[in-house]
Amino acid sequence: MQNKRREIDNKIQRDNLIFENLLKVKEFVNAKAVLCYASLEDEINTDSIINFALSYGKITALPKCLNNKGIMSFHSITSLNELKIGSFGIREPVNSKTDFTDFGNSVVIVPALCCSPDGYRLGYGGGYYDRFLADYTGTSICLCYDSLITDEVIRGKFDIAVDIIVTDSRVIHIQNGGKNG
Secondary structure, eight states: OOOHHHOOTTTHHHHHHHHHHHTTTOOOOOOOOOOOOOOTSSSSSHHHHHHHHTTTOEEEEEEEOOSSSSOOOEEEEEGGGGGGEGGGGGGEEEOOOOOOOOTEEEEEEESSSSTTTTSSSSOSSOOOHHHHHHHHEEEEEEEOGGGGGOOOOOOOOTOOOOOOOOSSSSSEEETTTGOOH
């Protein structure tokens, strides 16, 4: 799946379509806080999402990996300039001394290599987001190229489905998504 994602054609155009489709998701538009990841080069670009959230005055928080046991915390930022390469080569907030923990009226943007139409996703195997989602009460949104939606994703007993999938061609609202999936 990583190779298939690396070979996505018209990546910039597809990333822009995903961003445009995300703007159609009322949970995202109405959220007071946006929890997002800083994308790697071959992932769907999230910089436009982060900049949008910041420009509209939304609390914008990104994760820091705290250890190699799947634990992360979110830290609010005011600019992409506050990010530096951290764990696993991922841009993380720096100089943030406190965790962002007020998840009321928030959405979390979740990364994926691929996902299934029922909201399950294949990540990188560390379980960071599944551990976070286990206690998260807001709306979870996965970004995925439409060509990487697969009929089924092998999942473990701790995997949690997302509530919404946003692709370059559509928005999929998962019936009974999240912890009810």
